[in-house]
Amino acid sequence: MQDLPPPPPALVAEAPAPVLARDPSVATGRILRVSAALTDTEVQVDSGFTGASIVLYGAVFNPTDTPADVVVVVRGPDAPVRLVRKSQTAGVWLNSRPVLFEGAPGFYMTSSTRPLSDIANFGQLRRLGVGLDHLRIAAPEERSTVTRYGVRDVVVSRLGEDYLDWRRAVIRLREKEGLYAADPQGVRFVDNGLFRAEVVLPTSAPTGTYQAEVWLFQDGEPVSSAELELTVEKVGIERGIYEFAQTRPWTYGILCVILAAFTGWTASRVFRRN
Amino acid sequence: MDIYLPIAEVSVNWPVLVLLGGLVGFVSGLFGIGGGFLMAPILVVLGIPPTVAVASQASHVVASSTSGVISYSSRGAVDFRMGGIMAGGGILGALVGVELFRWLRLLGQADLVVALAYLIFLGVIGTLMLKESLEQILRRRRGTPAPRKQRRRPMWLYGLPWRMKFPKSGLYISAIPPLALGAGVGILSAIMGVGGGFILLPVMLYVLRMRASVVVGTSLFQIIITTAMTTVLQAGRNQTVDIVLSSLLLFGGVIGAQFGARLSGRFRAEELRAMLGVIVLGVGIYMGLELFVRPSDLFAIAPGVPEG
Numbered sequence: 001m002q003d004l005p006p007p008p009p010a011l012v013a014e015a016p017a018p019v020l021a022r023d024p025s026v027a028t029g030r031i032l033r034v035s036a037a038l039t040d041t042e043v044q045v046d047s048g049f050t051g052a053s054i055v056l057y058g059a060v061f062n063p064t065d066t067p068a069d070v071v072v073v074v075r076g077p078d079a080p081v082r083l084v085r086k087s088q089t090a091g092v093w094l095n096s097r098p099v100l101f102e103g104a105p106g107f108y109m110t111s112s113t114r115p116l117s118d119i120a121n122f123g124q125l126r127r128l129g130v131g132l133d134h135l136r137i138a139a140p141e142e143r144s145t146v147t148r149y150g151v152r153d154v155v156v157s158r159l160g161e162d163y164l165d166w167r168r169a170v171i172r173l174r175e176k177e178g179l180y181a182a183d184p185q186g187v188r189f190v191d192n193g194l195f196r197a198e199v200v201l202p203t204s205a206p207t208g209t210y211q212a213e214v215w216l217f218q219d220g221e222p223v224s225s226a227e228l229e230l231t232v233e234k235v236g237i238e239r240g241i242y243e244f245a246q247t248r249p250w251t252y253g254i255l256c257v258i259l260a261a262f263t264g265w266t267a268s269r270v271f272r273r274n
Numbered sequence: 275m276d277i278y279l280p281i282a283e284v285s286v287n288w289p290v291l292v293l294l295g296g297l298v299g300f301v302s303g304l305f306g307i308g309g310g311f312l313m314a315p316i317l318v319v320l321g322i323p324p325t326v327a328v329a330s331q332a333s334h335v336v337a338s339s340t341s342g343v344i345s346y347s348s349r350g351a352v353d354f355r356m357g358g359i360m361a362g363g364g365i366l367g368a369l370v371g372v373e374l375f376r377w378l379r380l381l382g383q384a385d386l387v388v389a390l391a392y393l394i395f396l397g398v399i400g401t402l403m404l405k406e407s408l409e410q411i412l413r414r415r416r417g418t419p420a421p422r423k424q425r426r427r428p429m430w431l432y433g434l435p436w437r438m439k440f441p442k443s444g445l446y447i448s449a450i451p452p453l454a455l456g457a458g459v460g461i462l463s464a465i466m467g468v469g470g471g472f473i474l475l476p477v478m479l480y481v482l483r484m485r486a487s488v489v490v491g492t493s494l495f496q497i498i499i500t501t502a503m504t505t506v507l508q509a510g511r512n513q514t515v516d517i518v519l520s521s522l523l524l525f526g527g528v529i530g531a532q533f534g535a536r537l538s539g540r541f542r543a544e545e546l547r548a549m550l551g552v553i554v555l556g557v558g559i560y561m562g563l564e565l566f567v568r569p570s571d572l573f574a575i576a577p578g579v580p581e582g
Contacts (some may be wrong), residue, residue: 047518049278050285082576085381091575092565098382098576169573203278203285238280245281245513253509257502260333260524264340267528271341 033218033224046129076107077208106206111197113187178202281516286535295526303534308335308469328467329508335469337524346491353442357495364500365459370506396558404551410544414582441485469497
């Protein structure tokens with residue numbers, strides 16, 4: 001394994017037994033638990049930004065004989081998405097009314113030692129919200145409650161039976177942009193109990209605070225987890241321009257025009273002399 | 275060589291953008307047009323979000339038109355009175371167009387309307403331009419004289435109220451047609467990100483029958499005002515103008531335009547129009563194909579999430 005930088009704050013949560021040793025250099029060998037850290041907790045988006053690759057590394061303390069699985073989930077800030085469906089009318093492909101999906105993170109990645117479905121059962125993954133299929137994406141504006149077969153307050157979606165197609169499309173389109181990913185072999189053990197996983201952020205990764213969860217599963221049950229934080233932010237001139245365009249949009253627009261007119265004027269001056 | 279665009283939020287190869295600016299600038303200098311209709315589709319192919327592409331390249335049109343107007347006005351070839359009235363219409367049109375574009379984006383129909391506008395306007399103009407110039411080339415080859423042109427202007431130009439004198443254009447007509455023309459082009463400028471020269475020029479020449487020597491300079495003057503307005507509005511209302519992107523484009527653009535303008539003297543006017551016709555028609559058909567070809571994915575992300 002490559003040399004480890006000084007560990008950024010690594011949170012160890014849900015240790016099932018009373019923690020005796022507080023000194024991090026002393027391994028608590030008797031408790032099954034996971035500990036993890038990121039090589040970088042701040043990703044800076046500057047003019048040379050072409051995406052980033054961060055390594056999440058950690059250790060599993062496993063005193064038992066039963067093997068344990070590690071699942072890494074990285075979740076970006078929420079970014080609602082509007083989707084349209086194209087359909088052919090009289091030979092022309094037209095867009096449907098857009099449907100707003102909420103609860104979709106702007107970035108979502110899972111990485112695990114085995115395919116998620118082998119690690120834990122459907123209900124368990126659904127409860128924890130782990131895995132692309134278990135993201136809590138919903139279109140609340142399409143929901144309505146009706147009375148059906150004499151049962152009151154049945155929640156139905158106006159999208160009807162195609163609802164799952166829509167939901168899958170959200171994930172598929174984000175996957176295509178590199179914003180969603182699932183790597184069933186992404187967590188690799190490099191040494192006894194030491195593992196690493198790579199987090200690849202594309203250029204289009206949204207800025208904001210990201211949460212990285214590391215789950216330790218044994219016999220299909222989550223036994224330990226750790227949570228880390230990661231921020232992606234624009235820095236330097238990129239940040240200045242972005243904030244200027246957002247906070248003083250009218251001044252920014254006028255400046256753009258002046259710059260353009262000035263460039264045009266300069267060019268006509270320069271080339272006339274030649 | 276990659277640079278991150280702060281508003282578009284994508285990373286692109288900057289020499290490619292400067293070259294693209296240069297290429298479009300060359301075309302615009304060669305044919306005396308803004309070249310916006312060519313720029314927006316190429317930017318989208320390069321992966322820039324369409325809304326940012328349309329808004330940012332409007333300022334490229336401002337730059338290339340500014341250097342054009344300066345050289346035309348020094349020769350006295352700009353009718354500022356006519357241009358001013360058309361620009362007034364253009365500002366109104368840009369106001370309407372930017373709001374229309376916002377509304378279409380909210381409905382998820384923006385890309386469709388843009389594709390349709392490209393297909394209709396570029397298709398029709400390109401076809402007419404190609405037909406007219408090919409006929410002229412053929413006539414010259416055969417040595418037959420040009421048919422006598424109808425010299426009369428449409429009568430309704432005179433029937434409308436608010437008649438004004440436009441001495442430089444040699445016109446005494448109502449102010450309403452130039453105002454309406456400007457407004458129409460202003461709307462297109464906001465939706466398609468074009469200057470609108472490809473519509474202005476034929477209308478000014480064949481419908482208003484302005485004096486040919488002032489047509490190009492006057493249309494460029496109106497285009498500057500309209501696209502400047504569009505840029506400010508797009509920045510103010512939609513925050514979609516990327517100053518880094520537009521700077522790269524206009525840096526290449528102003529240089530390319532000068533070379534294009536120098537080369538234009540080597541070709542006959544009708545040959546240039548035939549070439550331009552082919553380009554215009556090609557872009558129109560390319561953009562329109564989207565409407566008829568089965569998309570690879572039936573679902574698409576609609577740009578713009580309502581605030582909040």
